[in-house]
Amino acid sequence: MESPPSRLSAKPSWLITQLAVHARRLVSAGFAEADARGYHYRLLAALHEFGPMSQAVLGRRCSVDRSDVVNAINELTGQGSVERAPDPADRRRNTVTITDEGRSRLRRMDEVLDGVQDDLLAPLSADERRLLVTLLGRLLDHHSGQVPGGDA
Amino acid sequence: MESPPSRLSAKPSWLITQLAVHARRLVSAGFAEADARGYHYRLLAALHEFGPMSQAVLGRRCSVDRSDVVNAINELTGQGSVERAPDPADRRRNTVTITDEGRSRLRRMDEVLDGVQDDLLAPLSADERRLLVTLLGRLLDHHSGQVPGGDA
DNA sequence: GGAGATCATAGGTCCTTCCAACGATTCTGT
DNA sequence: ACAGAATCGTTGGAAGGACCTATGATCTCC
Numbered sequence: 339m340e341s342p343p344s345r346l347s348a349k350p351s352w353l354i355t356q357l358a359v360h361a362r363r364l365v366s367a368g369f370a371e372a373d374a375r376g377y378h379y380r381l382l383a384a385l386h387e388f389g390p391m392s393q394a395v396l397g398r399r400c401s402v403d404r405s406d407v408v409n410a411i412n413e414l415t416g417q418g419s420v421e422r423a424p425d426p427a428d429r430r431r432n433t434v435t436i437t438d439e440g441r442s443r444l445r446r447m448d449e450v451l452d453g454v455q456d457d458l459l460a461p462l463s464a465d466e467r468r469l470l471v472t473l474l475g476r477l478l479d480h481h482s483g484q485v486p487g488g489d490a
Numbered sequence: 491m492e493s494p495p496s497r498l499s500a501k502p503s504w505l506i507t508q509l510a511v512h513a514r515r516l517v518s519a520g521f522a523e524a525d526a527r528g529y530h531y532r533l534l535a536a537l538h539e540f541g542p543m544s545q546a547v548l549g550r551r552c553s554v555d556r557s558d559v560v561n562a563i564n565e566l567t568g569q570g571s572v573e574r575a576p577d578p579a580d581r582r583r584n585t586v587t588i589t590d591e592g593r594s595r596l597r598r599m600d601e602v603l604d605g606v607q608d609d610l611l612a613p614l615s616a617d618e619r620r621l622l623v624t625l626l627g628r629l630l631d632h633h634s635g636q637v638p639g640g641d642a
Numbered sequence: 643g644g645a646g647a648t649c650a651t652a653g654g655t656c657c658t659t660c661c662a663a664c665g666a667t668t669c670t671g672t
Numbered sequence: 673a674c675a676g677a678a679t680c681g682t683t684g685g686a687a688g689g690a691c692c693t694a695t696g697a698t699c700t701c702c
Contacts, residue, residue, distance in 0.1 A: 340551045343535035345600070350607050350619070351513045353626040356553070358510030359690075360633040361503045366657080375657070383495035394680055399492045401508070403660060408682055430667045430680040448497070455502050461632040466625060467502070473614065473622045474505040480613040481512040511659075518688080527688070546649060555691060560651055582649040582698045 364457055368450035372443065373417075377402055377410040379451075382419060382444040385436040392431040419443055516609055520602035524595065525569075529554055529562040531603075534571060534596040537588040544583040571595050 346352045369375055380400040385391070388399070397407040411434060414420040419440030425431035436444075459467050498504045521527055532552040537543070540551070549559040563586060566572040571592030577583035588596075611619050 340547060342551055342553065343532070343539045345535045345539065346532065346552075347627070347630075348623075349603060350623055350626070351517055351603065351610055353623065353630055354506065354513045354610075355510045355517075355689095357626055357630050357633070358507045360630075361506045362657085362690090365503050365507075377658085380495070380498065383497040387495045387497065392680075395492055399494055400498075401494065401511075402658095404680075405661085405682070405684085406659080428668070428680085432681070451501060451503065458503055458506075458633075459629065461628050462625065469621070470625045471500075471502055471505065473618060473625075474502070474509055475499070476613050477611065478499075478505055478509050478512075481509070481610075507658095514659090514688085529689080544649075545651095553690095555689095556649080557651070557653085557692085558690075580649085580699070584650070 361454075361458055364454045365451065368454050369447060372446050372450060374443065374447060377406060378414060378419070379444070379447050381407070381410055381414065381434075382436060382440050382447075385420065385434060386441060386444055390433050390435040392425065393434060394431070396434060414440065417443070513606075513610055516606045517603065520606050521599065524598050524602060526595065526599060529558060530566055530571070531596070531599050533559070533562055533566065533586075534588060534592050534599075537572065537586060538593060538596055542585050542587040544577065545586060546583070548586060566592065569595070 366375065369379065377400075380402060381396055384396055384399045391399075393407045393411060394404060396402070396411075397404045400407075402410070411420060411422060415422055417439065418437060421435045421437060422432050423435070425433045459470070462470065518527065521531065529552075532554060533548055536548055536551045543551075545559045545563060546556060548554070548563075549556045552559075554562070563572060563574060567574055569591070570589060573587045573589055574584050575587070577585045611622070614622065
């Protein structure tokens, strides 16, 4: 009925941020069923792929602030998805390890996410999807250099 | 140094939401200089393009919740960017009108935003940029049908 | 007229991203 | 060996954007 200002619909920054809103909606709707949220998936994915690591490394890898890692790991520990233990080699650090429960939760989230990708890209052909992913990947790569927290 | 989990970098939803983070950063850094934020631009853009309208219509057009419109219009009124007057024809409504001050602020924000688009899409050629905008536009169109608030 | 929709507003929630500061520890340069 | 710098985990907070519910006016449509 009421169309948005054309100034907006023309701007890439608008397209991206608005599409991200829809993506977020789909993702968190899916995660809600799995009793999880975005940060949980990120951290579990990293722990599963790279094995146990400190919270600081975890945060750098997943682009999550140190303080937010603390909070998310608290929640994941409560679920039994990860375990937190002091690192004997460096007593400043905690070593975080994924558990079987965590792995199984991660699997469930992955299934949910696969469905979400399909909804999100519904109007595009397989070729177009690949193309889009390539373009977005290049952009993200480019910008992942200069981050405020200071990593990649 | 520390690469993100491959599970993430492969997912379109991740690419989009993460790129949106960078876009947001660029945009709000720019807006900060103009003492504004996202909602302000959206609302001013609509008022400039379509003329005076009620807060409800404004919200529907810009995908901003009615209650958030109230707040943003309060701020814009404080700046002298818009004027709010009761609609004599329908005393439930307020008619919001952009002022010269608002138009000049909008212009400044537009300049800022143009620069941001360039930063955002830096790695892409002109053809690729057009392509990306087309793809994103189609996706956004598709998803703008089923919104929670219930507009487009 | 009365029922139901619509409007502006108030109040609050959630998630994500960030920042500043702290004590504890480790690393570094001299 | 020791002082200063850097790193780690943690606490506490702020800001934006997106949402939701509720309430009292006001309008519309039977």
